[in-house]
Amino acid sequence: MNDAPLGEFDLIDRFFSRPAASRTDVILGVGDDAALLRLPPHTELVAAVDTLVAGRHFPHHCAPRSIGHRALAVNLSDLAAMGATPAWATLALTLPRADAGWLGGFSAGLLDLARIHDVALVGGDTTAGPLTISVQILGHVAAGTALRRGGARAGDLLAVTGTLGDSGAGLALATDRLVAHDPVAATALIERFDYPTPRVEFGAAARGVASAAMDISDGLAGDLPKFARASGLAAHVDVGRLPLSPALQSVVAPAQAREWALAAGDDYELLLAVAPQRRDELEAVARRLALNFAVIGELRPGNGVHWTHDGAPFAAPSHGFDHFR
């Protein structure tokens, strides 16, 4: 909070002072050496940090509003994967120059999403340099109830929220690597890339029902091996069961859609393990939230990820398909 290039305090006052939340648990927010926050009783603190670098996590020409949204969304997604309730965030913003237009869009994207989840921006640091955005998200969860990656048991079903691959298609469309003949589908897919929706409500409702969870940020082919390893199990997945949106299926052939679903990343859906007898409960949560929910396979004793397609072994695309990764 002490560094003052670019008129940091002007910037923060001007663009980040719009109240994002009306929280009574912020004793002291932006403006002192540190924030003072009150955690609810009988909860654990949940903390995560994610960094976005221009040209790597989003195209250089990306709308600033989308960048602001994404910077918070990827962090909210980490809390969703723990079943935690987000509460506060800090922002470390490094940018080449203070451009009022850019900052206006960026802050609107970040603060609009913050308000949806009642998250208060309680601290920040603005420095001059190459565009890099780190958001740290803080939240809480009832003691002992957080969802973990490593809680799955053999026999658990593997499931995902929403649909996969939409962001990969959206990025291809936004960067003119793909031309779609259906403008409505194209707009919807680009929106999915630009404004990912963290599954915070689903994650909170899955506590005590799912046995393990993580968010899918690098693509299922990149994230599922970590998920299976955390519980010391083997994942068996039929790629024919991957949930693909009608929009995605309308713009590319099935093989391309599956490739994006597996390797493009940026979907920010949840990957869950659930005992077969509790599957109904997660399906009910999904229905209540009007969210797709798909069982894609199961966890068995062993290790690694065993992909099949129509019963035959299938080689998942290697990670790194997307040129921004």
Next chain:
Amino acid sequence: MNDAPLGEFDLIDRFFSRPAASRTDVILGVGDDAALLRLPPHTELVAAVDTLVAGRHFPHHCAPRSIGHRALAVNLSDLAAMGATPAWATLALTLPRADAGWLGGFSAGLLDLARIHDVALVGGDTTAGPLTISVQILGHVAAGTALRRGGARAGDLLAVTGTLGDSGAGLALATDRLVAHDPVAATALIERFDYPTPRVEFGAAARGVASAAMDISDGLAGDLPKFARASGLAAHVDVGRLPLSPALQSVVAPAQAREWALAAGDDYELLLAVAPQRRDELEAVARRLALNFAVIGELRPGNGVHWTHDGAPFAAPSHGFDHFR
């Protein structure tokens, strides 16, 4: 935690897995979507974030060990200014390439300081890009007891810990803008720039005694106006009372030493307001910690900073003396 360029997980395993602290309040550290942490009862959470950019906050050729130390030290200094006890940190590290030598030095600098303060590194995110380091520090303070910037009253004395200007001299020496004839003094001053000491113990002991505090990171001339404004008071300071170390006085003339003390920054000492009748208590704390403690002026009704030297008005150097700011 989800991004995996440069073999992030290898990096974190290899360089950051050395236990920095043996805390029983880390329920879940690095390796899941978020960390789970247990706050002591009847405390408030204290959170701050600071970013370092190469070529701006430290010279490009700076030793990686010093950069790692600094990244945590500047954040610990923010908690010291609140009188808080640091507990956990997360690291967002953006670096051009995975260089084992650089990472070894950087992590040693960060983790050695973390161990001194019993801080656990509980999360991180490593991405490829221009060297940028954001550390978020988390700690706690007994509810209602945190030191704030704005708690001072008219009549309070203004005081600082340690000595000022040493880091400015150290940077000038390290970057060959200054040649010292006393190698022992030069080494000591460079050490002050490379390895700033956050005044965590002093800050904690000043709770309930000092009426306000902040850390001096931008230089007294930059930080004192903010400090006075936070309490709605005028600061009156005699620059002849600025605490200058023997080492600093041995390498440059008094006017240059005062200029660094006022404007060079990076000293990470504490600026405090204390009622005159409680001055003895802070002096006793300083003696116990073998730390210099100097009263430099007082707060009076009004606003702004009124500098004097030997009774005559004095114009403080404008901020931005240091070419790294």
